[in-house]
Amino acid sequence: MERSRYEEYVQKFGAHLESDGKSKNTVASYTRDVGEFLAFLGEHDAPRVEQVTEEQVAGFVAALAVRDLGERSKAKKLTSIRSFLVWARQEGFLESYPRKLTFERIRGLAATARAAASAPLKAAQG
Numbered sequence: 864m865e866r867s868r869y870e871e872y873v874q875k876f877g878a879h880l881e882s883d884g885k886s887k888n889t890v891a892s893y894t895r896d897v898g899e900f901l902a903f904l905g906e907h908d909a910p911r912v913e914q915v916t917e918e919q920v921a922g923f924v925a926a927l928a929v930r931d932l933g934e935r936s937k938a939k940k941l942t943s944i945r946s947f948l949v950w951a952r953q954e955g956f957l958e959s960y961p962r963k964l965t966f967e968r969i970r971g972l973a974a975t976a977r978a979a980a981s982a983p984l985k986a987a988q989g
Contacts, residue, residue, distance in 0.1 A: 869898075869901040869902070870898075872901070872951065872956060873897055873898050875954070876893070876897060876950055876951070877890050877893070877894040879950055892939070892943065893943040893946060893947070896939070896940045896943035896944065897944060897947040899923075899940070900923050900940070900943075900947075903922070903923045903926060904919060913957055913958040913959075914957070914958050914959045914960070915948060915957060915959075915960040915961070916961060917961040917969065918972065920941070920944060920961070920964055920972075921969050921972030923940075923944075924937055924940070924941065924969050924972075925974075927940070941964060941969060945964050948960040948964075
């Protein structure tokens, strides 16, 4: 999945959702969430964008902590991402993606990522 084409992929995904009969609000919500995720990947120089990993998804969820989103909002974003990944794989934009993206698993990985990120900070303060 070429980074330069992220916006195009989001638009095509939105068109797919519309053709499936999803409401305008659902399409807007899913495409907004996916756009945020793809922007996150682009900002964090994902080494192989064609292969989305659990760690990348968990990193995105961990980054949401600064926005003080509730658990339901984070779970909704994960649902949007899962739906996009399934569609992108079917369309041939992705080589692979983690198929078992449960919120519990991603939340655990995100907590580990946050702890690892704060460890050097604590060591410097200590």
